[in-house]
Amino acid sequence: MEQDINDSSMVKPSQRKEVSNPIYVGREDDIKKLQRTRVAVHERKVVIFYHGGKFYALDCRCYHAGGPLHLGEIEDINGQPCVICPWHHYKITLNTGEGLYQAINPKEPSAVPKWKSKGAKQRTHRVTVDNGNVYVTLSDLTDSKDSDYYAEKYKTEKIAEK
Numbered sequence: 001m002e003q004d005i006n007d008s009s010m011v012k013p014s015q016r017k018e019v020s021n022p023i024y025v026g027r028e029d030d031i032k033k034l035q036r037t038r039v040a041v042h043e044r045k046v047v048i049f050y051h052g053g054k055f056y057a058l059d060c061r062c063y064h065a066g067g068p069l070h071l072g073e074i075e076d077i078n079g080q081p082c083v084i085c086p087w088h089h090y091k092i093t094l095n096t097g098e099g100l101y102q103a104i105n106p107k108e109p110s111a112v113p114k115w116k117s118k119g120a121k122q123r124t125h126r127v128t129v130d131n132g133n134v135y136v137t138l139s140d141l142t143d144s145k146d147s148d149y150y151a152e153k154y155k156t157e158k159i160a161e162k
Contacts, residue, residue, distance in 0.1 A: 020041070020137055022128060022136065023039075023041045023042065023135060023137075024134070024135055025037070025041065025048060025135065025136050026134050027132060027133065028132045029132065031050055031134055035049065036050070036070055038060055041057075041125065041138055043155060044059070044151055045060040045061065045154060045157060045159065046058065046060055046136055047059075047083075048127065048134070049074065049081075049083065049094055051081050051094065052081055054081075055127035055129065056081070056094035056095065057124065057125040058083070058092070058094065058122050058123065058147075059122060059123045059125075059145075059147040059150070060151075061151060062085040062087065062090055063090075063092070063099065063122045063145065063147040064099075064121075064146075065087055065088060066153065066154065067085040067087030067088060068087075069092070069122075072084045072085050077091055077093075077100055077115060078115045080093045080095065080100075081093070081094045082094060082100060094124075095124070096120055096124060097120045097122035097123060097124040098117045098118065098120050098121065098122075099119070099121040100117060100118070101115070101116055101118065102114065120145060121145060121147065122145065122147045123141075123145040123147045124139060125138050125139050
């Protein structure tokens with residue numbers, strides 16, 4: 001299903017449910033300095049990004065083929081911060097986990113590519129900051145996302161010590 005990314009039917013962060021307890025993942029100043037870090041939250045590998053003055057948490061492996069998102073570049077695409085998967089250059093919004101792509105309508109006389117949404121493909125998680133400590137709460141895992149496959153596949157992957 002194809003959606004225009006300005007469509008009001010996109011996934012809103014407030015519609016997600018969190019079901020786990022918040023887990024301490026590091027100091028606010030440290031993560032801000034690094035701009036990204038990988039952590040394990042209830043045995044799930046998560047990448048935390050600090051971009052544009054905000055924290056974001058997503059499953060660490062890309063929904064498409066398991067690429068390491070912690071190695072991806074961050075770009076603003078059509079006003080939304082996105083991580084670009086280093087393996088196949090898939091674009092994933094940091095806020096909602098939507099996969100973005102450019103498409104043209106060949107029926108338009110001067111077809112110009114427009115950004116479209118594939119829907120929420122990458123699982124995102126809630127980040128909270130309390131007294132300089134950063135916590136991640138996993139989103140509702142009963143609502144299936146494409147990235148769940150790779151999150152499970154790489155569950156035993158070791159995260160390098162900082």
